Amino acid sequence: MTAPHGRALLHLAAALDQRASHDAATFVEQAQLAERGALDFVTLGDTFARPGLDALAVLSRVAPVTRRIGLVPTVTTTHTEPFHVQAAVATLDWVSRGRAGWQIEVSRTGTEARLFGRRSSELPAPSGRMTSLPPSEALWREAGEVADVAARLWDSREDGAETRDEATGLRVDRNKLHQVDFEGGTFSVKGPSSVPRPPQGHPVRVVDATEAPARRTAARYADVALVRVAGPAQARAVRTELRQTAAGFGRDPDGLRVLAGLGVDLGDGERAAEPGHGGGGPRQTAQGPLYRGGPVGLAELIAAWHRANAADGFHLTPVEPRRDLERLVNGTVALLQHRGLFRTFYPGSTLREHLGLARPANRYAVAGGAS
Template sequence: MASSHGRGLVHLAAALDHPSAYDALPYIEAARLAERGGLDFLTLDDTFARPGPDALDVLSRVASATGRIGLVPTITTTHRDPFHVRAAVAALDRVSRGRAGWWMDVSATDHTLVAISAAPPVSAGSETRDAGFPGTPFSAKDPSIVPRLPQGLPVRVVDATDGPARRTAARYADVALVRAASAAQAAAVRDELRSLAAEFGRGPDEPRILAGLLVDLGDGEHAAVPGHGGGGPRQTAQGPLYRGGPVDLAELIATWHGEGIVDGFHLTPAEPLRDLERLVNGTVALLQHRGLFRTFYPGSTLREHLGLGRPATQCAGTGRAS
């Protein structure tokens, strides 16, 4: 059953990962293209196994070269101090004027999951203030005197594909990503997330649920390779893959969204610049023509793009607004 939000406009995001790029220029060019298409946000991986520049550094450069699109780096807490993570994302939110998010990597170790999920208490007399992440341990570890962030709280993104991450996503995420090879698989995870979110006192549209797909649009306008279009993508070692043309991809997106299976899609181009260009000029244009995707940004922050309210910042454990 579709949610009330699911019957609105589809949400679209894309991965900005560019394995062969070692400077910011290719990322800036791709981000400007995605912004022309009106995409909600871009993600950039930053695992220690990935060569290339730091994701936060790249997206800070991208922020100054763009004006509307959201910017979401992957940042792990496994090898970083949580306070420094919070400060770095807050800095990106300021430099982008409210367009920052944070892809929480909760799959690497148990330490990461605990760091995100368990909020230590704050005494009633504490003057510690949360600059960006209420309800998480980042609220109370260190005092913060930084100004209030442009969007109140950077958008939190969690990959909820694997079972252990779903409770974290249901409790904290603004956006939950689900890498699903079929509509039935995506719908099952959606139902579980909604049930878990209700346990934590959240509404049925929290979090926004986006299907994650690797897309190979190298076949241009040709129909999708059998097994990749219409009925759903094909499972591969790299994850769910759609291979075909932008027309059938638009139909797949419209169908899953129209049936309330997901709120949108997070798409990873197989060939960064080629597939992003065909996504924007083909798939997005078709969805816009059908009235399913925005033709302009009505707001300026990532929360506005996603239809998320501005949260009230509070001291963890006290319920007092900071």
């Protein structure tokens, strides 16, 4: 589907992050509201550095009471076991019937490292020894390996491997199970996965590619890259860089969606954007670019960036979740739908379908069953 000016329709996503909320009902309410607006997906951040509910577990609670919207928890690749991470994300894809994503993140702080008995200065190197490389480079290299082995494990059980043959008593066709035999810089995984191949084949992998060290991982492994920049020219430049790098890795760059990350404060009702928050771009803050104004002004900003081919869509983080998400859905999204820039209904049922991404072929089945 295309917009009136010939470009593909926008992709829109929203963050459900809420300060100090321990009530699952609030996350359910916000996800259902986002679904009424036909948003592609919602994200829920997580980190070992703060106390709070586990993002993946919360969205597993949200899954049965939503029907179409994608669910993308943050799960760090640092201090976690890759086999367990991929199994948990695959389980969310099954629970949600093909709507799961995974925002890949790294844990950078000494506080987080000490929770696991790891010195903050000790970082993974290809040899498995410790290195003095800048932390982000080493951590994102490890994150890329985790993203790689996760995809291999999702493929390690072919579609239809679970036979449940009552006559023979066999529950799995062993010809459709494959060892991945992966050797990374800091871990090794034999496989196969303990979870059947996810409904989407591969749940959608999301990477915040704002920082340079994360961009190679995003370009090589992500389906969606988030970029927090304050102007359309910057966004377009990063999008071009990501697509070119993806092509250099042998990927089809059209298989990578780049969304501009933007904080939104819609507390001013229908007023125009405050000076420096709209027009050519939002105001840059310590937390990233911020739009402050009304829903109409936000719709104008999004439409202008879309015309400029700056990004494939937006990932919006409400400053006040309950207030701003309601104004976003009923105001900004409604205006974009009226202008033919955003969908009015979900044409498919999976997150990959919302994003216009194909279901990946199984690498082992394509190879004729060779592992």
